[in-house]
Amino acid sequence: MNGISLFLRLVAASLRGQARYPASAMLLTLSQFLATGIEVVAIWALFDRFGEVQGWRIGEVALFYGLVNVMFALADALGRGFDVLGTEFLRTGAFDRLLLRPRSLALQLMGHDLRISRLGRLLQGGIVLLFASAQAPIAWTPAHLALALFAIAGGVALFLGILVLQGTLAFWTVESLELANVFTYGGVEAGQYPMALYARWFRRLLTFVVPLACVAYYPGLAILGRADPLGAPAWVGWLSPLAGFAFLALSFGAWRLGVRHYASTGS
Template sequence: MAEPGTLTGPAPAVAPPEDERPAGRRSGVLGAYRALLGAQARSQAAYRTSFVVDLVGNVGATVFDVVTVLVLFGVTRELGGFTLHEALVIVGLSSFAFATADLLVGNIERLPRYVRTGLFDAVLVRPLAALPQLLLMDLPLRKVSRVVFGLAVLVASVTSAGIHWTAGRVALVLVAPLAGVVFFGAIFVTTSTVSFYWIDSGELANSVTYGGRDFTSYPVTVYGGWFRALFAYGMGFAFVSYHPALALLGRADPLGLPGWVGWAAPGVALVAAAIAALAWRVGIRHYRSTGS
């Protein structure tokens, strides 16, 4: 992708002279990441039929999430005090944020495999930061279909929910999904670091990542007791979709939190990202490698 001429086809014995100029440090790093991404795209193109299957399969999972919400509204007119149109705004925010974070960062859940196969060692001896390398080397482009579907649900839901648009709400409808992406990305990274300490943690991380996706697909009023307290505010999932949706819809929080809480989403996302960065740094120092 970076320089298709030299990357594909037989490389020229002598490279064009413009390549000779010593690139600045920053652009050099970006060039390296761009090259990694290009390699990943070409690797996946080697399996064309599987790629199409994956593309369809991935969108299917998100479609069923939305279908589930529709089925639930088939037997009830309100879910946790929210109508179908209102609930779909929550679903849209959650689906888009999760799908995008899953596309960009989700494959970090394969960290135990990277450790077992030694890929993690290989990544550590290269002159680039480990996390971006892993993400770019294994970027699951097939998950793009899911992002597109999530975005479609989000756009359809906010345009049909009868939102009274103000400048602030327009800003929020743009910022909140992005904050959700950052938040879910942070959750993916933080939970993956468990495998630095416990390599056989298996699907444990799923309970927070995929559990968080399901949690954020419904109004938090649906849940009860300490479970709600833990997921919504202990881990911060209420700020992905529930509070931004309340602010967009202009509804008061049945649980009594003030209206501005919906605008706190970006701040919460940044805090989560900082925690993730810290967890990753500490985790890498505890890394024990495997094998011989």
Template sequence: MNLYFNYLLILFKSQMQYRTSFWLLTAGQFLVPFSLFAGLYFLFERFGQIRGWDFFEVALCFAVIHMAFAVSECFARGFDTFSSLVRTGDFDRLLVRPRSTFLQVLGSKFEFTRFGRLFQSIIVLVWALSSLSIEWSVIKVMTLFLMVVSGVFIFTGIFMLAATLCFWTIQGLEVVNIFTDGGREMAQYPLNIYQKWVTRFFTFVIPFGTVNYLPLMYLLGKSEGNELLYMLTPAAGIVFILPCLLVWNLGVRHYRSTGS
């Protein structure tokens, strides 16, 4: 972890060398997502509710998934830009260093400007929570926290899977954005508004349902049956990182140097 924080500090100092650019990009990341939220607002202004979900319930869902995406995009950006390391042969240098390639790639790039998106999501979260009549308890606070953590792990896992493909394809594949940017857009709404096969896929294969749907039903008192199962579902999203790590290690073992 000392090595990881050293990476963090070095890259933060490098980005702060151009402070005006840094703050303008951060402001842009803060303002741009408001267009998405404005679309959400006007949708509910016109139709009132969607499949039994009102505006502030969906706003809570929106805030959680965008917070998770912002944190993951900030701290796992190294996997999102990994194809350049393979293409230029720089990944060979990581292989001869006495630390795991996972840690080195994770610490190779940070996008601190993404905190602008995070701040915007926090504002939406506070507004939604202040407008909902939730009977809070310590367990519910922990569930909300784990929802965000689960989302971070899921997005990071998807970035890792996309990076692993680069061992065979060299270039990154745009189709993976279906599960990153597309997953973020889809998961900002409760999953039960979609067809059943979509809900099942994004619950049992890529478990976005453990972030924005099942535990959300527990928080809002809409769960049916054993509430403990709804409360613990974010753990499934966190566990999602484990098979992603296995696939990553498999890709590293099959990597062939560029020879440059």
């Protein structure tokens, strides 16, 4: 069985397990949709009151919001295994079982628990993208559509890389640290608005350390056909999503170091 087939079988087993309790799965999905919907209402109230913020209108901000939430919903669904690595695998010794299987550890963890409830955030992000298309002057040419998909793929890689780093830290801390949430949920919150609104040090953090601007802000500007107020050239948005894949590669480098550090539970 090759890696893709094994991953699909693991995902199917996870979905079948959740489908045994359809009411619970539906309620969790609905709660995700409504909880993130509160953020949409807050953004709408802000722009309804002021009209625009430093020259940015609601349709433009909605594009950033939709892109970031679609990215995170997909990454959060794929990275659940890394999120619970400390509590469900390292503390119990179940990680040894993964090591004995002749398949990639990352693949096994990504297929461990693909949560249906993440469809709530994904659906909401898609609806906001439709709203942005109606409100902002976006010409969905084939090139812009391809760029949006490229940016989403880069964003999924970026957020998955953060979750991989969170799991890697558990090799030393035994349990996953909430510090990673600063860059996952905190990153989603920050990415919902244009980077031009933030202080210089914060923009640099989200560009060169955790390159959220590279997968959301710069591609969003290219899709909108808007010049960057910070002075970045227009071509940056077409290449910047590559930073998300680079971040994921570096995260897996740290992951391999953590796996070599693992010494089992001794039980």
